[in-house]
Each structure stands twice: as structure tokens, then as C-alpha cells.
Amino acid sequence: MTPVTLRARRVVVVALVAYLAAVAAVTLSPAPADDGTLGAVRAAVAWLAAHGLPVTYLGVEAAANVVMFVPFGVLVGLLVARPWAVVLLGAATSALVETVQLALPTRVSTVQDVVMNTLGAAVGVAALALAARARARRGA
Numbered sequence: 001m002t003p004v005t006l007r008a009r010r011v012v013v014v015a016l017v018a019y020l021a022a023v024a025a026v027t028l029s030p031a032p033a034d035d036g037t038l039g040a041v042r043a044a045v046a047w048l049a050a051h052g053l054p055v056t057y058l059g060v061e062a063a064a065n066v067v068m069f070v071p072f073g074v075l076v077g078l079l080v081a082r083p084w085a086v087v088l089l090g091a092a093t094s095a096l097v098e099t100v101q102l103a104l105p106t107r108v109s110t111v112q113d114v115v116m117n118t119l120g121a122a123v124g125v126a127a128l129a130l131a132a133r134a135r136a137r138r139g140a
Contacts, residue, residue, distance in 0.1 A: 009079065016075040020093075023068065027097045031106045065116035066123065069094065073124020083125045090121025 041060060048055040069090055076086045094117035101107040 012075055012078045016079070019071050019075060023072075023097070026068070028100055028104070028107075030104060062112065062116050065113050066120040069117040069120025070124040070127070072117075073121040073126070074128050075124075076121070077125040077128040083129065086125045087118060087122045090124075091118040094118060094121075 042057055045055050045057050045060055072090050072093065073086055076089055077083065080086050080089070091114060094114045097117075098109040098111075098114055101109040
């Protein structure tokens with residue numbers, strides 16, 4: 001491994017640790033988002049639905065679970081060569097979060113969250129693969 005590659009790896013590891021700390025803060029704090037935040041999301045969903053968009057709060061929540069794990073797929077994908085391993089690590093990480101949430105009385109643990117988070121990891125690793133292909137085509 002060249003020094004530049006090693007330095008880049010270190011940057012990715014630091015970013016991954018910061019990302020995982022943020023995920024832990026969001027998903028494992030004793031209480032979910034406050035009523036003000038959730039109320040704003042519900043109001044936005046209601047406004048969008050009233051204007052003809054087929055949006056639901058549950059749909060937004062599911063999409064947020066996907067989006068939350070896209071960085072996982074990208075960052076871990078930069079460190080692990082096998083895309084399937086990245087997706088499995090995403091599933092395992094999400095399952096760990098949901099298992100810990102079982103011990104938090106104000107949290108709700110669901111299999112759907114694990115599925116959506118795993119999908120997010122897969123989207124992240126797919127985006128990384130597409131970026132690598134585009135770069136290879138440009139000859140960069």
C-alpha cells in the first residue's frame with residue numbers, strides 16, 4: 001500500500017467512526033426526536049399529500065432509514081473489496097442497533113428498519129461501484 005493510499009484509508013476510517021457515532025446518537029439516544037421535530041415532519045407530509053403527492057409519514061420514515069445507511073455503504077465499500085460483505089456488514093450493524101433498541105423503553109425496534117438500512121448500505125455500495133466505472137471510462 002502506498003503512503004497516499006494509506007493516508008486515504010485513514011481518512012475513510014475517521015469518517016466512518018464519526019458517521020457511526022452520529023448513527024448511534026440518532027438511533028440509541030434514550031428518546032426519539034422531540035414532538036416539535038416530528039410535528040414538523042408530519043405537517044410537511046400532510047401538506048405534500050394535500051397537494052396531490054402520495055406521501056405518508058411511514059414512507060418518509062422508511063426512506064430516511066435507507067438514506068441513513070447510504071454513507072455506510074460508501075465508507076465501508078472504500079475499505080472492503082467485496083460488495084456483498086459490505087451489505088452483510090450493513091445488515092449486521094443495523095440488526096445490532098435494533099437489538100440494543102429493545103432495551104430502550106422509548107424506542108421501537110423493527111425488522112423493517114433492518115431491511116431499509118440494509119437497502120441503504122446496498123445503494124451506497126452500488127453508487128460507489130457506479131462512480132468507479134465512470135472514473136475508469138474517463139481514464140482517470
